[in-house]
Every structure is written in C-alpha cells, then in structure tokens.
C-alpha cells in the first residue's frame with residue numbers, strides 16, 4: 091500500500107484575543123475565537139465572527155484605521171483549519187494510507203521515521219520569507235517526493251518584487267514598481283511611477299496588510315501608508331501602479347505542455363458595499379462577507395469575450411512557467427488602463443477550502459470544470475507522482 095504523507099500547518103485556537111475580537115465581542119462571553127484562512131471565513135461560524143467584526147470595526151469613527159490594525163493581527167492567517175486538512179486527507183486516502191505530518195519542529199524526524207512514498211505539501215510554514223520553502227526543502231534533503239513547486243519557486247513567489255522582476259524578464263506584463271526598505275527612502279516622489287499607486291508588504295499573503303488605505307492618491311498618502319506598513323510588518327514595501335481594470339484569478343493544473351487554466355474566476359466588485367474600492371483586499375475577504383448578506387464576489391466562469399479569455403490564459407501560463415510552478419498554482423491578474431492583463435502575484439500554494447459555500451477560488455474553478463474537490467486534490471497528487479516516477483494505484487473510489 092502506498093504511504094502518503096500530508097504536510098500542513100494547523101491553525102491554532104488563538105491564546106490571546108485579537109484586536110478585532112476585542113472590539114467585536116466585548117461583553118459577549120460566548121463569542122468564538124476568530125479563525126482565519128487564506129480566503130474568507132465563510133462557514134457559518136466564520137461568517138458570524140466576520141459579521142461581529144465588521145459591525146464592531148467598520149462602524150467605529152475611524153473604521154479604516156482599525157481595520158488595518160486587525161489585518162496585522164493574525165500571524166496564522168495563512169494556516170489551514172482542521173476541516174480543510176481532513177478533506178484533503180480523505181481525498182488522498184483513495185490512493186493509499188495517509189499519515190499526517192504537521193510542520194512543527196518535529197517534522198524532519200517524523201518524515202525520516204515515516205518515509206512516505208510521497209508527501210502532499212500544503213504547509214504554509216512559519217517564520218520568515220522562506221517559510222513556504224521549508225517543507226519542500228526538508229523533503230528534498232531526505233529524498234522524499236512531494237507535490238507542488240520547489241523551494242526556489244515558493245520563496246520567489248513569496249517575494250512580490252522578485253516575482254515581478256522575473257515576470258518582467260520574460261515579458262509578462264506586471265505593473266511598474268519600486269521597493270522601499272526604510273521610511274527614509276520615501277519621498278512619495280517616484281518619477282517613473284504614475285499615481286494612483288498601490289502599496290503592499292512584500293512577503294505576506296491572505297491580504298495581510300492590504301486594506302483600502304493602501305491605494306495612495308498623493309505623495310503624502312504614500313509616505314504615511316508606507317511608513318505604517320514598514321513599521322507594522324517589519325519588511326520591505328512594494329509600491330506599484332494601481333491597475334484600474336477588471337480582476338481575475340486563474341487556477342492552473344498540470345506541467346509543461348499539459349498545464350491548463352481552469353475556468354477563470356472574475357471578481358464582481360459590484361458585490362462590495364457602496365463606495366468600497368474595487369479591491370479584493372482585507373475588508374472584502376474578511377469583513378464584508380456576512381451571513382445576512384454573503385458577498386457574491388466571484389463570477390466563474392468569468393463572463394468575458396473569448397479573445398480576452400485567451401489572453402488571460404496565455405499570460406497566466408507564461409507566468410506559471412516563468413516562475414517554475416509545478417502541478418498547480420493560482421495566478422492573480424488585473425487589466426491595466428489599456429485592457430491588457432497584468433499579473434499581480436502568483437500563489438504556488440493555493441487556498442483550498444473544501445466547503446462549496448466558501449469563497450475559495452481554486453476549488454470553485456475546479457467545480458466549474460466538473461472536477462470535484464476530491465478529484466482536484468487527487469489530480470495534484472497524481473501529477474506530482476507522475477513527474478517524480480512514483481507509482482500510484484487507486485485503492486478506493
């Protein structure tokens with residue numbers, strides 16, 4: 091029987107109450123601790139928590155300021171819930187015996203002791219800009235095959251500026267940008283860049299540090315927001331031109347010439363509250379998806395002309411190849427003022443929330459292609475096995 095390891099980081103119950111929860115649950119002894127995932131919390135409990143947060147945070151006199159404090163608060167935002175890990179383990183069970191290998195400091199010893207035939211890697215990692223590369227690097231060290239991209243690609247994609255340098259080298263459109271490492275370097279005047287500008291911490295995901303305040307119209311806005319992000323996230327800040335057009339995210343499955351884009355997910359910004367900026371940032375992912383008014387932000391397959399679909403698909407595949415992605419990844423794009431798809435970022439460890447009610451783009455795109463959640467996980471496994479010469483045999487339906 092094939093031994094399949096699953097490497098993951100399980101989201102802990104927080105020991106201390108986050109800022110948002112303090113605001114949201116004051117006086118409510120029964121309130122659940124806040125859970126976050128790569129994408130919006132959209133099971134019932136998550137929605138209720140998000141609703142509490144939203145009403146408590148957004149309705150404060152200076153809601154926008156509080157939102158960005160909440161956004162900075164959860165160090166485990168990218169980790170997976172037990173529900174997601176169970177669903178993946180269940181899908182993998184179709185091909186063998188599944189062993190859970192939590193990415194704790196004991197992971198290397200456990201991996202060496204278990205020596206699975208292949209590891210399904212979904213560990214987001216902890217600590218530093220190479221956190222997503224740790225598990226694959228350890229697997230390589232012990233000669234254990236694993237799913238997905240290699241350490242180099244995972245680290246590159248967790249650096250938004252290195253990603254853009256590589257994309258530019260290969261002629262894949264991405265907004266013009268600069269990187270600043272200290273407040274002293276921010277004059278707000280970058281002659282090569284045209285306002286409005288958008289700023290982001292360079293090594294984060296899950297919209298940590300990306301709120302409406304990151305859209306800067308003036309040098310003063312820019313200097314203030316860059317200073318805030320530098321101080322809060324203790325990492326360089328990317329300043330790039332704001333792309334005013336429609337937004338899409340593309341799930342890719344496969345390798346080499348066999349890589350294909352699943353039905354494109356379009357962002358329907360009309361679903362955001364009136365006056366909200368057309369951005370899929372922290373507010374949209376975490377605060378505006380409520381039980382009484384769920385956000386209908388995804389449109390899949392996106393209703394776009396065929397010619398645009400083809401351009402988005404080819405840009406996506408060029409980005410996938412340029413970054414050296416393997417088996418699967420998700421590419422985020424937006425149209426510039428001329429209607430040309432530009433790549434914003436590449437996610438080689440895509441969010442995979444199992445519940446169809448969840449706003450999780452990759453499983454949603456797979457469903458639109460007629461691929462169930464289980465089949466999606468199994469496809470990633472079989473692609474990786476094929477690539478590395480691991481023989482797999484299906485043991486149950």
Ligand SMILES: Nc1ncnc2c1ncn2[C@@H]1O[C@H](COP(=O)(O)OP(=O)(O)OP(=O)(O)O)[C@@H](O)[C@H]1O
Pocket residue numbers: 128265288290294295296297298300330331332333334337368369370371422424434435437
């Ligand atoms: N240059 C830009 N122009 C316009 N909007 C942008 C730009 N960069 C980012 N955004 C907006 O901010 C959102 C989040 O940015 P980005 O995808 O880089 O962050 P992330 O936290 O890594 O996202 P994810 O949750 O996919 O990991 C995008 O989905 C988009 O709506």
Ligand SMILES: [Mg+2]
Pocket residue numbers: 422435
């Ligand atoms: Mg993104």
